[in-house]
Amino acid sequence: MNYSSYIALIPLLPLAAFVLLGLFGRKYFNQSAGIIATGLLLISTVLSVYTAYQYFFVDGKLPVPANPGGDTYQTITALKFTWLSFTENVSIDMGIILDPISVMMLVVVTFVSLMVHIFSLGYMKGEERFATYYAFLGLFTFSMLGLVVSSNLFQIYMFWELVGASSYLLIGYYFQKPSAVAASKKAFIVTRFADLGFLIGILVLAFYGESLDFNTIIQKLTAQQASQFVAITSASFVGVSALTWGLTLVFMGGAGKSAMFPLHIWLPDAMEGPTPVSALIHAATMVVAGVYLVARLFPLFDVNEEALSIVTIVGLVSALFAAVIACTQTDIKRVLAYSTMSQIGYMMFALGVSGTGGEDGLGYTASMFHLFTHAFFKSLLFLGAGAVIHFVHSNEMKDMGGLRKYMPITHISFLIACLAIAGVPPFAGFFSKEEILLAAYNSSMVVYVIALLTSGLTAFYMFRLYFSIFWNKEIEVHNNHGEGTFSMKLPLILLAICTLAAGFIPFGEFVSADGKALESHFHLSFSIAPVAIGLAGIGLAMYLFLYENECPEKYSRMLGGFYKAAYKKFYIDEIYLFITKKVIFNFIGRPAAWIDRNIVDGLMNGIATTTATISSIIKGVQSGKVQNYALYFFGGIATLVIVFIYLWKQ
Amino acid sequence: MSEVPISHILFVSTALFFIGMYGLFTRRNMITMLMSIELMLNSVNINFVTFNKYLYPEKLDGIFFTIFIITIAAAEAAVAIAIIINLYRSHKSIDVEDATEMKY
Numbered sequence: 160m161n162y163s164s165y166i167a168l169i170p171l172l173p174l175a176a177f178v179l180l181g182l183f184g185r186k187y188f189n190q191s192a193g194i195i196a197t198g199l200l201l202i203s204t205v206l207s208v209y210t211a212y213q214y215f216f217v218d219g220k221l222p223v224p225a226n227p228g229g230d231t232y233q234t235i236t237a238l239k240f241t242w243l244s245f246t247e248n249v250s251i252d253m254g255i256i257l258d259p260i261s262v263m264m265l266v267v268v269t270f271v272s273l274m275v276h277i278f279s280l281g282y283m284k285g286e287e288r289f290a291t292y293y294a295f296l297g298l299f300t301f302s303m304l305g306l307v308v309s310s311n312l313f314q315i316y317m318f319w320e321l322v323g324a325s326s327y328l329l330i331g332y333y334f335q336k337p338s339a340v341a342a343s344k345k346a347f348i349v350t351r352f353a354d355l356g357f358l359i360g361i362l363v364l365a366f367y368g369e370s371l372d373f374n375t376i377i378q379k380l381t382a383q384q385a386s387q388f389v390a391i392t393s394a395s396f397v398g399v400s401a402l403t404w405g406l407t408l409v410f411m412g413g414a415g416k417s418a419m420f421p422l423h424i425w426l427p428d429a430m431e432g433p434t435p436v437s438a439l440i441h442a443a444t445m446v447v448a449g450v451y452l453v454a455r456l457f458p459l460f461d462v463n464e465e466a467l468s469i470v471t472i473v474g475l476v477s478a479l480f481a482a483v484i485a486c487t488q489t490d491i492k493r494v495l496a497y498s499t500m501s502q503i504g505y506m507m508f509a510l511g512v513s514g515t516g517g518e519d520g521l522g523y524t525a526s527m528f529h530l531f532t533h534a535f536f537k538s539l540l541f542l543g544a545g546a547v548i549h550f551v552h553s554n555e556m557k558d559m560g561g562l563r564k565y566m567p568i569t570h571i572s573f574l575i576a577c578l579a580i581a582g583v584p585p586f587a588g589f590f591s592k593e594e595i596l597l598a599a600y601n602s603s604m605v606v607y608v609i610a611l612l613t614s615g616l617t618a619f620y621m622f623r624l625y626f627s628i629f630w631n632k633e634i635e636v637h638n639n640h641g642e643g644t645f646s647m648k649l650p651l652i653l654l655a656i657c658t659l660a661a662g663f664i665p666f667g668e669f670v671s672a673d674g675k676a677l678e679s680h681f682h683l684s685f686s687i688a689p690v691a692i693g694l695a696g697i698g699l700a701m702y703l704f705l706y707e708n709e710c711p712e713k714y715s716r717m718l719g720g721f722y723k724a725a726y727k728k729f730y731i732d733e734i735y736l737f738i739t740k741k742v743i744f745n746f747i748g749r750p751a752a753w754i755d756r757n758i759v760d761g762l763m764n765g766i767a768t769t770t771a772t773i774s775s776i777i778k779g780v781q782s783g784k785v786q787n788y789a790l791y792f793f794g795g796i797a798t799l800v801i802v803f804i805y806l807w808k809q
Numbered sequence: 810m811s812e813v814p815i816s817h818i819l820f821v822s823t824a825l826f827f828i829g830m831y832g833l834f835t836r837r838n839m840i841t842m843l844m845s846i847e848l849m850l851n852s853v854n855i856n857f858v859t860f861n862k863y864l865y866p867e868k869l870d871g872i873f874f875t876i877f878i879i880t881i882a883a884a885e886a887a888v889a890i891a892i893i894i895n896l897y898r899s900h901k902s903i904d905v906e907d908a909t910e911m912k913y
Contacts, residue, residue: 783912785905786834786842793830 162210162237166255169206169265170304172199173272176297184290192290193283196297197276203304204269214262215669231675234258234374236310251371254310259670260454260527264307267534268444270657272300274650275439278542281644282435282549292332292433299325303444307451311371312361315452319357319416322448323350326440330432342428349425353415360408363401364459367391377458399465406459406466409452410473417449418500419507420477424732426500430492430554434545437492442499442541443534450506450530457523457672461515471511475609478504480729482616486623487715487726490554491544494624495537498580501613502533508610509595512602513672520672521601525594528666532587535661536579539654543573546643546651547628556624560632560707568648570629572655577625579658581618582693584686590662596689614689618696626704818859825852839893839903843886850882 176196184192220232239254276296283292302321309315324347331343361371367390368376379387380402394401411422418426429441440446453460453470460467478501485497506526513522546569551558563570579586582593592614599607668676703711715722724730780791825848832845854875861871897903 778913781913783909785908789833 162213162235162255162257165206166210166237166257166308169203169210169269170301170308172203173297173300173304175199177294177301180290180294180297184294185288189290192293193276193280196293197273197280199297200269200273200276200300203300204273207265207269210257211262211266214257215259231673232259232669237308239310251313252311253314255308256310256373257308260451261307263527263531263670264451265304267531268300268303268307271443271534271538272296272303272439274538274542274654275435277646278438278545278650279433279435281647282545283433284644288332295325295328295332296436296439299329299440299445303448306448309373311373312365312376313371315455316354316358316361319412319448320354322445323347323354323416326350326429326445329436329440330429332433332436333431336431338428339431342425342431346425346429349422350415353422354412356408357412357415360405360410360412363405363408367394367401367405373455377456381458381462400463402459402463403465406456406463407469409456410449410460410466410470413449413452414473415449416452417446417503417507418477419449419473419504420480420500421731423477423481423500424735427488427493427496427728430490430496434492434541434548437495438538438541438545441496442537446499446503447506447530447534450503450510450526453507453510454523454527457510457513458515460510461513461672467511469511471508471606474504474507474509474511475606476504477501478508478613479609479616480504482613482620483725484728485620486616487722489556491547491556491559491624491628492541492554494620495540495544498540498617498621499537501617502529502537502580505592505595505610505613506530506533508606509598512598512606515672521594522598523672524667524670525591525598527670529588529591529595531664531666532579532591532658532661535654535657536576536586536588539572539576539651539658540580542647542650542654543569543576546647549643549647551634556627558634559628560634561630562634563629568651572651573625573629575655575658577621579662580621581697582614582689583618583697584690585659585662587658587660587662589686589690591666593686593689597685600685611689611692615692615696618693619700622697622700623704626700630705632707815859815863818855822852822855822859825849825855837904837906839889839896839905842905843889843893846889847882847886850878854878 173196176199180188180192180196188195214232214235235257237255237257239252241250242253244250276293279292279296283289286292299322302318302325306315306318306322309318327343327347330346331339333339364376364380365371367387368379369387370376370379379385380391382388391402391405392400396404413419415422426441426446430437432440460470481497481500481504485494485501488494488497506529509522509526509529511522513520513526515523546566547559547562548554550562550566553559575586579588582589584590596607596610596614599610703714727733829845829848829852832848833842836842836845857871857875857878861868865871893903896908900907902908
């Protein structure tokens, strides 16, 4: 089957929705915008699923005749054309590649995006800029799909920035609210700052790898005897090899998009956007772009210990750090935001402890598996939170409680998602988390213990959230307008089903670091500890939050300073503000402004003043008297005559 | 009848030219200035005719030029007088010193 006949449609249909609704939406399609965008995306989704079927079951496998059963998934270049050609050897291509992770991401992105599109039909109903909202969603979906199928570093960078821009538009959707505007700016600036590193990293890798193409770069920079590999490992800057620099800088871009510590500060604020947007961008798709990037370049990371250990450390720190903060937040979307950061930290360190080939590659598979399952249950959590917010018109936990009676479907699906993220069998999160913990266990004890601790915290804060929303105190419901429309319930149900089913997919057979099928081993004895700690977390949350009581307050007082620090997000925002306002503004901003004001402007002003002075001196020549002009005229002629007759010697 | 030497004629035309120039620079009345310009033009005409006659008697180029200049001078006089009349209407004067608004 020829992929090129339809594969380009997958990203282009959402783009068509964006163009159509962006240009004409508010005038002609304000009512039907949702249906149009959803319909186009539905086609994309069907095509993605079909592509996945074709790839995984029909022609993706490259048979190895010598070794039956050891088939590997190949990388198929479905589409490729030169977009910008500079010289014969230097050109920027655009292309679509299909390999296990990109095909998986296609399905995840289109599916979650479709769910969000459907959910928004109800959630965003009656918004004045309804069509604009769907146009932005289309742009985002297009960019994200373009990102996951990118065939080279430059293309991924372009779509990376497009994703950032559309995320900016969506976070700032409620631009009447100053907080939303500030949040969108913050998200854009922080990720832009990280992308600076990404760009430099791309240039370093492309310079030594002599190509932008993923496969070529990976081939050239991983072969130990290749001249390019020798060049990049022998070149060094400040005692660190160029390869480490390149990969670390690329990872910096990934960490910015994926909200890894210490570039995570934008993610909680980004919750200012509409809740379905948070479900799409800040839970399932954009924030995992960093993980995807590392996975895409994984063979490169694999040959470089230092870069890989940076990935591990950053992932671990983020996972634990965010989990601690999530336990103290009261805004339900912020809890989910920190939970997302924590889970992405999981995926990152799973990649960090991974190797390629056989059992060593478990971390890679586990990370991708967790990405896959997390997309479902986290978008389910966000959409559930969206339904709750829609119902009570507030983000704060104190305004919620006892909602299980009013919104049964939301309640059940939210519970399923919470159980999944807490790692309770047989929900999706259990399987993926289990693999990550196993990979951590095989790599080092420290990583394993921290991961286990985080897992317990995850269970605790998720059930704190769950009990605070659906149990705890009874709130007064003034106008019970029901759970929301059918379009809001349908995605919840579908995602809940996925959350239940996704864990049973034998993921290792499809996605692994070396393309070979990886048997997922299931150690019953190993599962005891994580499940036990998860259940302990749930139990603690139940004890504290099932019914309204004094305990939470008592314990938070007992923890004192630590609780306060966690509540204040460990003052990271304050540190950033201190660095920018006190240090950068004073020592870089002000001198730069001084130079601009005095030297750059001064030069221009000087030229202007000089011109004005000279002109005021000589302007008397233009006296307005005709006879003067005639005199100058004759004087000029006389001068020319004298020059030409007497002074001009050939 | 003896020929008039060329230098005599050139002397007349030069004298005429500088008389015209003197008038142009010293008179304030625009009509007088216009007349001075006519003097200068005529001195040039004399030059053309003279050089045509003394240097290339078989040709007519100089005479043609002269005719052109006379024609253009007539047109120029019409335009100039129209300007002067308009100026008089707006300024109630035809003194050049009174029309110096068009300056820096």
